[in-house]
Amino acid sequence: MNLADSATRPGHSILAVDDDAKILKITEMILEKEGYSVNLAQTGQQALQVLQESKIDLILLDVMLPDADGYSLCKSIKAKEETRDIPVVLLTALDGIDNKVRGLDVGACDYLVKPFSQKELLARIRSHLRERDFANEIKTLYDIEKRRAHELLILNKLSTEFNKLLDLDELLNHAARIISTELNFYGCLIAVPDTENRGLQIKAYYHSQNRGGSDPRTLRANEGVLGWVSSNRKPIIVPDVDKETRFSPYFPDTKSEMAVPLVHQDRIVGGLTVESHLPRAYTTDDLNLLSTVAGNLALAVRNAELYSALKLNSESLKSMVEQRTQELQNQKRFMECIIDSxxxxxxxxxxxxxxxxxxxxxxxxxxxxxxxxxxxxxxxxxxxxxxxxxxxxxxxxxxxxxxxxxxxxxxxxxxxxxxxxxxxxxxxxxxxxxxxxxxxxxxISDRKRMEESLLTNEKLASIGKLSAGIAHEINNPLAAIAGCVEGLISRSSDAELVKVRAFEDFPQYLKIIDDEIGRCKGIIKNLLDFSRSKEILLQDISLNETLEQTLALLGHHQAFKQITVVKELDPACPPIVGNSGELRQVFLAMAINAMDAMNESGTLTIRTGKEIRHGQSYACVQFHDTGIGIPARNLNKIFDPFFTTKPVGKGTGLGLSICYGIVRSHNGFIKVKSEENKGSLFQIYVPAKPTRG
Missing domain, CATH: 3.30.450.20 (PAS domain)
Structure with missing residues (x-):
């Protein structure tokens, strides 16, 4: 709106107060010509009467009146709530600053001294009306904003209150009460669809006089204002229930009412109505506010419905969750047991x-x-x-x-x-x-040892086959050589040859050749024994007795007498099934090797006992010497045929190979631990004889 035009718009009403009837008449003519509505008064009493009966936008007040001076009347007007905002222009023949100051002090907005021009009067009127209209608009806007702020505050409070409650009955009763009390409604009624969806059931009401409660009644479709808004999905204001025949109010003293549907996501969840004991009590603004409240309440109702459904299924769900949790825990424990096993x-x-x-x-x-x-x-x-x-x-x-x-x-x-x-x-x-x-x-240490043992066995088997072939091939020419040597030896005693000076050393040479042929035959025999599977006589054997017999044989050996022999023979060492002769050969080779390693000076400890390995019972014999030991690089070679660390002429390298084969033929095995300059430990394991029962 243009405020410049508003000062002369139709409807502005001006009250002219003067004891001079002619001046009043002239003033009336001037103002009406400008389009103003004019009210006239010649006394202060008449002026107050007009103000009481009519809406006045501006007052032209003469200072000199028969029943009161203008200053007092102006002060009286400004003292009243309903008239204090009306602008007052004082008109007087009295000039002087004091008079003007006095007029402004009592509340006048302007002061005109008679005589004044018509143009000045109209200009001042337009100016003061513009100011009044502007002030009114500001006040209106302020009132609107104040109302909105108040409504938002109330809406926020209502929304908070609604969201606190999840039980439907408790929510609706609380909502009916706080809607009435917070929004100053005379009464409030809330209904929701019944369980069979045949209509609406009144779940809560609140009346400023009768307080609140619930009602078991069910409203049919279109019954009452609540039934109507739920069926038509539209809000409604009934300004006068006495003139509206479609609806019957819930409370007997109701004169007007308004109602809104409760809608959540296009679904009717109920209806809300408020009632007043005064006709035409509600405006469109009130309906808009109630619709907003209804939106918040509909959401709360839906949440309460969901909570109620959840509550009904909670025990079943809880049981299912507990069962599933137990299953998962059992599964977790089962998987942990698998991993731990x-x-x-x-x-x-x-x-x-x-x-x-x-x-x-x-x-x-x-x-x-x-x-x-x-x-x-x-x-x-x-x-x-x-x-x-x-x-x-x-x-x-x-x-x-x-x-x-x-x-x-x-x-x-x-x-x-x-x-x-x-x-x-x-x-x-x-x-x-x-x-x-x-x-x-x-x-994988055991697997590695088994692989190494398998490789050793395969290597020994291959070497055995090769040795057998070589032995057979060597035997034939060696037999021929032996025959020739034998013939030469028999002829070496011929008297004629003895006389020959060049032949005098031949018998000695032939003796050396014959001895070396015997040595070769012994090596070939050992090779054949190593490669050939022989039938052996098996019987129950005490390893302690076999060791004692072996040590008795060694007792006559000069080198054996120079070392210290410690015997730790366990009486509980179990018997085995085997060939005592072959085992004596093994023990004899082990003891001689120990004596050679100690260079005829040191301690040889011989132990027997019982061990459980891989679930099987074994008899165990240990030969522990304090000799020079075996270099780590040679440990995996000591059972190879012809491998030896002894000086040339002191060994063939077949001793440990033959021992290995004998122990293996008894289903046993040999373990070796050795460290240079600290000695060696040979451990022989042979399966114990199974016990009956």
Whole structure:
């Protein structure tokens, strides 16, 4: 709106107060010509009467009146709430600053001294009306904003109150009460669809006089204002229930009412109505406010319905959750038992290199670490003695490529040489993203020894076949040579040859050749014995007795007398089934090798006993010397035929090979531990005789 035009718009009403009737008449003519509505008064009493009966926008007030002066009347007008905002222009013949100041002090907005021009009067009127209209508009806007702020405050409070409650009955009763009290409604009624969806059931009401409650009544479709808004999905104002025949008010003293549907996501969840004991009590603004409240309440009703449905199924759901939780826990325990039962060490790390799984195998042994001590720790702090960079690069390779990583390593941490096979396997919990790495560590020391033993057996078997072939091939020419030598020896005693000076050394040469042929025959016999499977006589044998017999044979050996022999023969050493002659050969070779290693000075300890290995009972014989020992590089060769560390002429290299074959034919095995300059330990294991029962 243009405020410049508003000062002369139709409807502005001006009150002219003057005791002079002619002046009033002239003033009336001037103002009406400009389009103003004019009210006239000649006394102060008449002026107050007009103000009481009519809406006045501006007052032209003469200072001199018959029943009161203008100053007093102006002060009286400004003292009243309903007239204090009306602008007052004082008109007087009295000039002077004091009079003007007095007029402004009592509340006048302007002061005109008679005589004044018509133009000045109209200009001042227009100016003051513009100011009044502007002030009114500001006040109107302020009132609107104040109302909106108040409504928002109330809406926020109502929404908060609604959202506090999830029980439907409690929610609706509370809503009916706070809607009435907070919004100053005379009464409030809330209904929701009944369980069979035949109509609306009144769930809550509140009346400023009768307080609140619930009503078991069910409203049919279109019954009452609540039924109407629910069926038509539209809000409605009934300004006068006495003139509206379609609806019957719930409360008997109701004169007007308005109602809105409760709608959530295009679904009717109920209806809300408020009632007043005054006709035409509600405006469109009130309806808009109630519609907003209804939107919040509809959401709260829907939440309460969902909560109620959830509550009905909660016990079943709780039981299902508990059952599923128990199943998952059982499954988790089962998987943990599987992992803990595996004979290999397993641990799992995440992308932060933190340990998340550590199985029981990794808790056992000399190097075992308790699970509680490692879970959550950085793997590099757990394996602080290992090379961090190498270990990290292995993990990073698996994380980046998604491919397993395998390696074998040797460790002396337990005090003995152990072989381990390590595998790092990628694990994904989120699609193709590698989230964990599983490390499997298997002790393959026994397998390595078995492989080495198998290779040794295969090598010995191959050498045996080769030796047999060589022995047969050598035997034929050696037999011819032996025959020739025998003939030459028989002729060497011929008297004629003895006289020949050049032949005098021949008998000695022939004796050397014959001795060496015998030596060759012995080697060939040993080769054939090594390569040939022989039928052996088996009987129950006491290893202690066999050892005593062997030591008795050695008692006459000069070198044996120069060493210290310590016997630790266990009476509980179990009997075996075998050939005592062959075993004496083994024990004799072991003792002689020990004497040679000690250079005829040292201690030989011979022990017997019983050991359980891989679930089987064995009788065990140990030969422990304090000799020069065997270099580590030669340990895997000592059972090879013809391998020897003795000086030339002191051994053929077949002794230990033959011992190995004899023990193997008894289903046993030999283990060796040796260190240079510290001695050697030979351990012979032969299966114990099975016990009956």
């Amino acid at each position: 595996l004979p290999i060490g397993i641990y799992v790390i995440d992308t932060n290199y933190s340990v998340v799984t550590w199985n029981k195998k990794r808790e056992t042994g000399i190097l075992g670490i308790s699970r509680d001590c490692v879970i959550g720790r950085n793997i590099f702090s757990v394996f602080s003695k290992m090379g961090r960079e190498r270990l990290k690069s292995e993990f990073d390779q698996v994380f980046s490529t998604g491919s397993p990583f395998e390696t074998e390593t040797v460790s002396w941490s337990s005090g003995e040489k152990r072989h381990y096979h390590l595998r790092k396997i990628p694990m994904s919990l989120q699609g193709n993203l590698i989230t964990h790495v599983i490390t499997l560590g298997e002790d």
